[in-house]
């Protein structure tokens with residue numbers, strides 16, 4: 001008997017959700033689409049020095065140079081000009097430029113510290129087409145990584161609720177002069193909308209539709225990733241991720257008190 005009381009209610013809820021999602025992808029209303037982050041990674045952080053990455057789109061540079069047409073901003077005499085061919089440099093690689101919508105924004109920086117630590121940090125901000133963000137698993141595999149483990153960690157954040165971060169453990173085998181070597185890496189990521197954060201690609205897709213209809217908010221989702229090297233065994237690297245996220249994340253959040261951002265409104 002109990003079943004029959006709830007069943008019609010449940011059906012209505014499911015229909016509402018489906019109708020909302022259908023509307024979300026078909027109706028174009030006046031939407032608020034302010035990004036939740038600033039597209040600028042700090043030059044320095046407590047104990048860390050950042051070095052932004054730039055890419056040359058000239059075929060000779062990306063196919064024939066050691067780093068595949070990748071340059072560090074601090075090494076360049078003239079910022080944004082390729083030292084090998086003299087053409088303009090970009091914030092995304094030629095391969096990324098080829099597959100992503102042209103209004104996608106990108107910023108990448110390699111942070112190093114005095115003890116030899118290295119943290120690659122990137123922000124991808126989706127444009128109007130919303131197809132700028134793919135599941136990271138796909139890209140990692142495309143780059144030759146094997147995915148060993150996936151889980152979520154909670155990073156305590158000062159003065160606000162903790163941040164959930166998705167973590168992928170990777171392994172990649174390199175051929176070197178001394179034989180094969182394995183690089184043990186991690187890739188940590190989360191998504192940020194105007195006032196939403198989630199480590200889940202699917203939750204992001206849901207909020208994209210829901211907020212568009214229910215709140216007239218069209219998220220330009222930012223996809224933030226932090227990656228580096230780990231030991232073959234153990235999870236000590238999780239603390240390294242947490243320590244780094246605690247200092248890199250607050251300065252890039254746009255004045256959103258809900259998510260703990262400062263008031264650097266733009």
Ligand SMILES: [Zn+2]
Pocket residue numbers: 056057058061082083084085086087
């Ligand atoms: Zn070049």
